[in-house]
Amino acid sequence: QVQLVESGGGLVQPGGSLRLSCAASGFTFSTYSMSWYRQAPGKERELVAFITSAGGSTSYAQSVKGRFTISRDNAKNTVYLQMNSLKPEDTASYICYRNGGYWGQGTQVTVSS
Numbered sequence: 001q002v003q004l005v006e007s008g009g010g011l012v013q014p015g016g017s018l019r020l021s022c023a024a025s026g027f028t029f030s031t032y033s034m035s036w037y038r039q040a041p042g043k044e045r046e047l048v049a050f051i052t053s054a055g056g057s058t059s060y061a062q063s064v065k066g067r068f069t070i071s072r073d074n075a076k077n078t079v080y081l082q083m084n085s086l087k088p089e090d091t092a093s094y095i096c097y098r099n100g101g102y103w104g105q106g107t108q109v110t111v112s113s
Contacts, residue, residue: 001026002024002025002026002027002098002100002102003024003025003026004022004023004024004096004097004098004102004103004104004105005022005023005104005105006020006021006022006094006095006096006104006105006106006107007020007021007022007023007107008020008021008107009093009094009107009108009109010108010109010110011110011112012086012109012110012111013111013112013113014086014087014088014111014112014113015085015086016086016111017082017083017084017085017086018083018086018109019080019081019082019083020036020080020081020083020094020107020109021078021079021080022034022036022078022079022080022081022096022104023076023077023078024077024078024079024096024098025077027098029074029077030053030054030074031053032053032098032099033050033051033052033053033099034050034051034070034072034079034096034097034098035047035048035049035050035051035096035097035098036048036049036050036070036079036081036094036095036096036097037094037095037097038090038092038093038094038095038109039092039093039095039106040091040092040093043092045095046061047061048060048061048064048068048081048094049061049064049068049069049070049081050070051070051071051072051079054074055071055072055074058070063089064083064090067083067084067085067086068081068082068083068084069081069082069084070082079096081094083109086109086111087111088111088112089111090109090111091109091110091111091112092108092109093106093107093108093109094106094107094108094109095107
């Protein structure tokens, strides 16, 4: 069955960086586009970043453009989210998603001094 397992979250100071990973299994990873979403308490889930199956095209929410980078390693069945210049408003649970309604469990990112 499809499994998506995120890791790499934690507590970081404003201006800091984190790299999130999403390890996928149970499907042919290289044939699917992948996305990162985030959800903060009391807010709707929002799309943060998207990458096509071969990694040739990416897109970002306006709020993270220029600070976050999505990438993937199809040999390792893993998608990444490099987050730089983090702000308190980036605090949320970051969730990996694959088309067809498949979500990971999320990894918490807290940006605070």
